[in-house]
Amino acid sequence: MNVVRPLIKLRHVLLVPLALAALASTPVFAQPEIIIRQAPPPPRMEQAPMARPGYAWDNGHWRWDGRGYVWAPGHWQRMRHEGRWMPGHWEARGPNWYWIEGRWVR
Template sequence: MQFKRLTALFFAGALAFSAAAADISIRIAPPRARVEHRTSSPGRNFVWISGYQRWDGHGYDWSPGRWEQRPRPNARWQAHKWKHQRDGWVLVEGHWR
């Protein structure tokens, strides 16, 4: 029983550390978003996901917008955004709410 608890604590700590280490801070501010022209919606249950500047390890690269089908009725898309923190810029990934 003691071994199982110790193992569980180890893995819980490793998960907490990896989640905190997942944020990569970029010292260079992201460029402005590009103006995109949306194509026609492919269907009633689709939502436009705006493009954004992503960091590829060497510089910013534009990830173009796209239409995406809602995973469930009334789902809303929370857009990607760059958040300024003390050490630089961190990307907050877009996600469904």
């Protein structure tokens, strides 16, 4: 009886769950932290559309494109979690401005 074949199969059986666990713990994407020394312009006033079931309105905001601020208009966020949508915003920390991504809060 050949003992090597069952050991090879056993090794594959053990490696597959380990590989899947490693993939599951790896972030899908990493967003770089945006730090700017120039304050963003005042927000534009946008009228939010009527409520839409299953969605939350994400207000427009100024985003940094590498050379300056450009306006990103508001859009709908599909509800993925219970809770409410907290829009992204710029936050001052000393002389720098940091972009804080929008997120769902419970």
